[in-house]
Amino acid sequence: MEGEEGSQQPQLVLGDKLFLLRQPDVQDIDKVRYKEDVFTHINQNDMVPLYETLVADSVLDLDRALLDSMRAKIHDELANLDEKIADAEENLGESEVREAHLAKSLFFIRIMDKEKALEHLKVTETKTVAVGQKMDLVFYTLQLGFFDMDFDLISKSIDKAKNLFEEGGDWERKNRLKVYEGLYCMSTRNFEKAAKLFLDSISTFTTYELFPYDTFIFYTVLTSIISLDRVSLKQKVVDAPEILTVIGKIPYLSEFLNSLYDCQYKSFFSAFAGLTEQIKLDRYLHPHFRYYMREVRTVVYSQFLESYKSVTIEAMAKAFGVTEDFIDVELSRFIAAGKLHCKIDKVEGVLETNRPDAKNALYQATIKQGDFLLNRIQKLSRVIDL
Structure with a gap:
């Protein structure tokens, strides 16, 4: 069940496809493919609880024969697992008993019976002594949480993992937990903490069960851009060798990052437009799409205005490759919200910065x-x- 290097957890891949299947911006032809993939995965893994939920939500059509067949296979496999547990308890040692219980927990995870999976993971924990193995059970719980974005379960599991680490634990698992916590922070709009955790894990990343390394770099760059100051962004992101080796594989991301740092605002807006669809159709970032768009524009407008005591609206519009009316409307909104420290002189067509006095x-x-x-x-x- 653990993701091997470069291999994302099948349940999390399924979660991504289910998310895309429900998005109005996804083309119908793509939805047909996602629907087929979801149905195939459910059929192959006997995912009765999820199948019943999707049928009730009118995402999939009911196939009574398939449902009965999956239930029969689950019944037979559970009987086999219970038999192995009983045999281990009667004839084998503690290690074998734990492995038998773990196999049953992983079976419930495979068929996506969340309630029974969580219940049996607790049973497995009572049979577990080693801190590292207990941590692995927490990672399984976290994966269940991320499948349906159960933030309460994720938060409690992260706290539990941190308490376990006080008893001991290896560095590899500690580094993996940073990525899990970073994903949780990003999913709950704590981009600053997410960026810190992602950057701490960038050279030790092994959490392939959550997402591929390319996706990890994508999240790291996006969260860093709105969280780090210019100097830190240069040191930790723009010049980071781990990022440089991958960033070119992700459409628009290199131009997005470098044009911001190099103050090439027209190129920045062009790359930003190219990235919006990726951000919007990412199930972890989707709920924060509008917020993120505002924050990025705040960063870039602030960076531009920082160089001037006053600048004409015409010059700013030209630098960004947009109309003067667009700049006027955009900045008015950000100034009113207290995001930008400047004022617009409409008569002269000038922007005057009024940076807050830090000492005062x-x-x-x-x-x-x-x-x-x-x-x-x-x-x-x-x-x-x-």
Whole structure:
């Protein structure tokens, strides 16, 4: 069940196809192919619970004969697994008992019976002594969570894994956990933490069961662009040898990253447009599509305006390869939301930057905290006097 190098977990591949099958932006001809793939996978792995769910949601058509056949095979295989567990408990050692229980847990994962899989993973854990093997059970649980984006299960499993590591654990599993946590952070819109975890794992990546290395680099670059300052982006991403060896294989990504750093804004917007479909049709990024688009535009507009005390709207529009009206509408929205520190002079057709004074902001924060502390001391002194 563990993904070998370059091999993504079949259940997670299935999850991606189910996501695409439900997207209105996916072409009908592609949906036909995804539907066939999903049906084939369900049939080959006797995934009765998932099949019944998809039939109820009108994603797949009901085939009564197939359903009865899959149920019969599940019944026979479960009887065989229970027989092996009983034999191991009567005649073999603790290690064999654990392996027999693990086989049953993996069977429930294969047929995507989530409730029974989680229940039997707990049983298997009671038969497990080694921390590393307990961690492997947590990874199976995390994969179940990522299949249907159960963030509560994922969060609890990550916390459990961290507690296990306090008892011990090897570096390889610790590094794998960073990627799982990074994917969780990215999926819950914590892009800054996701970028940090991904960058920490970039030279030790072995988590092929989640996604291929190309996809990992794709996520690393996307999260880093909106999380890192310009200097850090250059050191950790633009010049990173691990990224340089792969980034050219991903359409538009190299141009997207390098044109931002090199201030080639027209090329940046062109590459950005090419990447939007990839971001929109990624099931982990899809819920944050609009947010991510706004954040990237905030980064690029801020970078451009940082070089000027004032600049004409015409010059900015020319640099980005868009119309003046587009820049006017875009910046107005970001200024109103407090994302950009500038103002528009419509009469002169000029943008004037008004960067916040960092020293003044720090002074005001210190005064505010000082007042708060004095109030607390006064209240405490009154209590003491009483």
